[in-house]
Amino acid sequence: MMKVKDIALASVLVLLASAPSCIHMQLVRRTQLPNSHAAALGALCLDGSPPSYHLHKGFGSGANNWILFFEGGGWCGDISSCLDRAKSVLGSSHRMRKWALFSGILSNNASLNPDFYNWNRVKLRYCDGASFAGDGIFDNGTTLLYFRGKRIWQAIILDLLPKGLANAHQVSLLLCCSAGGLATFLHCDSFARMLPKASVKCLSDAGFFLDIKDIGLNHTIRSIFEAIVSLQGVERNLDPRCTKSMYDPKLCFFPEYSLKHIKTPFFVLNSAYDTVQFRISLVPSSADVGRTWGVCKHDLEACDADQIAVLQVFRHDMLKALIKSSLLKDKHSGGTFINSCHTHCQSNEQELWFAVNSPRINNKTIAEAVGDWYFSRRETKEIDCEFPCGTPRRTCHRLLPPPQATKYAKCGSVGNKTLVSEAGTHGGIGFNKDYLRA
Ligand SMILES: *[C@@H]1O[C@H](CO)[C@@H](O)[C@H](O)[C@H]1NC(C)=O
Ligand SMILES: *[C@@H]1O[C@H](CO)[C@@H](O)[C@H](O)[C@H]1NC(C)=O
Numbered sequence: 001m002m003k004v005k006d007i008a009l010a011s012v013l014v015l016l017a018s019a020p021s022c023i024h025m026q027l028v029r030r031t032q033l034p035n036s037h038a039a040a041l042g043a044l045c046l047d048g049s050p051p052s053y054h055l056h057k058g059f060g061s062g063a064n065n066w067i068l069f070f071e072g073g074g075w076c077g078d079i080s081s082c083l084d085r086a087k088s089v090l091g092s093s094h095r096m097r098k099w100a101l102f103s104g105i106l107s108n109n110a111s112l113n114p115d116f117y118n119w120n121r122v123k124l125r126y127c128d129g130a131s132f133a134g135d136g137i138f139d140n141g142t143t144l145l146y147f148r149g150k151r152i153w154q155a156i157i158l159d160l161l162p163k164g165l166a167n168a169h170q171v172s173l174l175l176c177c178s179a180g181g182l183a184t185f186l187h188c189d190s191f192a193r194m195l196p197k198a199s200v201k202c203l204s205d206a207g208f209f210l211d212i213k214d215i216g217l218n219h220t221i222r223s224i225f226e227a228i229v230s231l232q233g234v235e236r237n238l239d240p241r242c243t244k245s246m247y248d249p250k251l252c253f254f255p256e257y258s259l260k261h262i263k264t265p266f267f268v269l270n271s272a273y274d275t276v277q278f279r280i281s282l283v284p285s286s287a288d289v290g291r292t293w294g295v296c297k298h299d300l301e302a303c304d305a306d307q308i309a310v311l312q313v314f315r316h317d318m319l320k321a322l323i324k325s326s327l328l329k330d331k332h333s334g335g336t337f338i339n340s341c342h343t344h345c346q347s348n349e350q351e352l353w354f355a356v357n358s359p360r361i362n363n364k365t366i367a368e369a370v371g372d373w374y375f376s377r378r379e380t381k382e383i384d385c386e387f388p389c390g391t392p393r394r395t396c397h398r399l400l401p402p403p404q405a406t407k408y409a410k411c412g413s414v415g416n417k418t419l420v421s422e423a424g425t426h427g428g429i430g431f432n433k434d435y436l437r438a
C-alpha cells in the first residue's frame, strides 16, 4: 500500500506547473496564537507549537463579510509519518514562513476577484494532519505528538470573533482546498451553528474524495482514511447524523457520506479527473503492478483507450455521488463546478479562478460560477462533458513542464528578501510555489 507519508507530498506538490508569473500577488503576514492561549485550549500543531493564520481585513461593503480558507496538504495516519510531518511546515508553526501570498478567491483586487475582493479573507494554516478534525495525543514517554485539529479550528475561530467575525451579519463563507476541502464537509454545519446571525455557505475545492476501489480492486483510500481517523481520534468529531447511519462510522470522513446530512448551502468545486485522487485512490503505485500508468498520470492526452475508460468510470462515480447527495436537484441550494481539467485545487490560483483564459463551463469562469451561486444570481450546477470534450485543453493550465525543469521568476522584494515564484516538477509531480528568499 502507498505510504500515508507519500500522500502529503503528493497533495502539497500537485499544483499548477504553468510558467511562474509575478502578477496578482499580495503578501499577508501570519498571526500566531499566543502560546499561553493555545496551550490553555490544547490547540497545538503536531509538534506542540501554537497554530496560526493569515488575515487580510475586509473593507467597504465587504467589511462584515468573511472567507475562511483551510490550507490543504495531505494527511498523516501513522506515527512515523506524523513525526516527519511534525518537523515540516505542515506540522509546526516554527517552520512556517511569516508571509503568505493571497491570490484567486483570496485576492484583494476587484478585477481579479470581483465578488469577494473586499471581504475579510483568512487562510488557516494546516498543521494537524487530519483535516482540522482530530482530537488526541500520542505519548509513549519518549515521543510526543499532538492530534488537535479540531481544537486548532475552534481556537482560531475564538481568536477571530473579536476581530470582527462575531459581527459577520449578513454573509460568511467557509472554504478551502484538498485536505482543507475535506475539512469543509466536516465543519460546515457546526460553523453555521456558531454564527447564528450570519448567513453561512460552504464551498469545498478539490475535497470531494470518493470512497472508490483502486484499479486492483483494493480499498486503498478507505484504508488510508481509516488509519487517519483511528490514529488522530477523528471519529468522535464526525457528524453523528452520519456516523449513526453507517455500518462503519469512520467512513463519514468521506464527503459523499457526510454531505447527505449537511443542511448549510454547499458548493462542490472539483475536477472530474482530479490529479490527486487519480494518484492516491484510483491508481496508487501499489496497484500499478505493470508500471503502465506513469505517463497517463502526468497527462490525460497520453492515456490509452483502456486507461481513459477507467477514468470515465471514476468521473461517473463522482457524478453519481453528487446526485445521491441531492446537491444536483433542481431548486436545491447546492451548486457545483465539475470540470474536466486534469487538476487539483482551483480557487486560489489566479489563472484558474478568474482570468481571460481560465477554465470555463458554459462560458463561466469558476469565479463567476461561485459568485452566481453565492449571491443566488442563478442556479449553478455546472458539469463539463467528459474528456476529451469539454473545457478546451489550453484553458486547463495543466501542461506539466519536462521532468526536473524548474523555472524561477523574481517578483519583487519584502525588506531585503526577494519574492520568488517557482514552477517545476518534483518526483514527477508538477508544482508552483511562491516564497521569500534572502
Ligand atoms: C488589479 O489587477 C489588474 C489586472 O491584473 C491590474 O491591472 C491592476 O493594476 C491591479 N490593481 C491593483 C490595485 O493592484
Ligand atoms: C515511542 O515511539 C517512538 C515512535 O514510534 C519509538 O521510536 C520509541 O521507541 C517509542 N518509545 C518507547 C519507550 O516505546
Ligand SMILES: *[C@@H]1O[C@H](CO)[C@@H](O)[C@H](O)[C@H]1NC(C)=O
Pocket: 001, 215, 216, 217, 218, 286, 287
Ligand atoms: C491488494 O491488497 C492486498 C492486501 O493489502 C495486497 O496483498 C495486494 O497486493 C493488493 N493488490 C493490488 C492489486 O494492489
Ligand SMILES: *[C@@H]1O[C@H](CO)[C@@H](O)[C@H](O)[C@H]1NC(C)=O
Pocket: 363
Ligand atoms: C463568453 O464570455 C465572455 C465574457 O466573459 C464574452 O466576452 C464572450 O462573448 C462569451 N462568449 C460566448 C460564446 O458567449
Ligand SMILES: *[C@@H]1O[C@H](CO)[C@@H](O)[C@H](O)[C@H]1NC(C)=O
Pocket: 415, 416, 438
Ligand atoms: C536582512 O535584514 C535583517 C533585518 O532587517 C537582518 O537581520 C539581516 O542580516 C539582513 N540580511 C541580509 C542578507 O542583509
